[in-house]
Amino acid sequence: MANGKQANENGIFSIRNIRPGDYTLFAWVPGFIGDYRHEAIITICSGCNIEMGDVLYEPPRDGPTLWEIGIPDRSAAEFYVPDPDPKYINRLFVNHPDRFRQYGLWDRYTELYPDGDLVYKIGVSDYRKDWFFAQVVRYTGTAYSISFVLCDLLFS
Known part of the structure; x- marks a missing residue:
């Protein structure tokens, strides 16, 4: 570009x-x-x-690439983007490819993961449904986890 x-x-x-x-x-x-x-x-x-x-x-x-999450395209569009809080909806981004630009979406992370942080399992999870579009920080700290078995990746 x-x-x-x-x-x-x-x-x-x-x-x-x-x-x-x-x-x-x-x-x-x-x-x-x-x-x-x-x-x-x-x-x-x-x-x-x-x-x-x-x-x-x-x-x-x-x-070789053992695994990756998403597409290296400098966009968050392919990851899980929750529906916005109705009080923050920007109509410009409703049904828009850049819907991840809605204000306040990062706040939804705590609602979606109230008791623990996201755990992504290589070979099991789907980044379109299981990887939050932004890495947000909780007030008490956030620990994103990516789980994989190295032997399975190397010898499959």
Whole structure:
């Protein structure tokens, strides 16, 4: 993504209306962990057009993924989002893909887990139903747990 815009199918993007100054190019790819950071400082001046050439992002990876919760896309949309408290409903986010932006949703965590914190079981739990969209803090502290059996993951 570039300045909130995606590259086209050929990987070409442009960023318009930038104030003159020195910048660093950062980017990310939905579905991949990590960020791209262009090493050189880019100096923007009025009316300039800078061709970056090929910009190659190689996601960091040291081994196979044993498990993951959700999709690395910088969004909370795929996780469990409770219905909002009726007194805080923002009608802009009713039936909206970004419904997790409703005010006060974090407060629902304590209502949903009154006696203990969330425990997510790899291979059993479903992040769409069992992983709260935000990691909130209770007044007495919060302990999210992720449970898995390593042998099952390594040898299956």
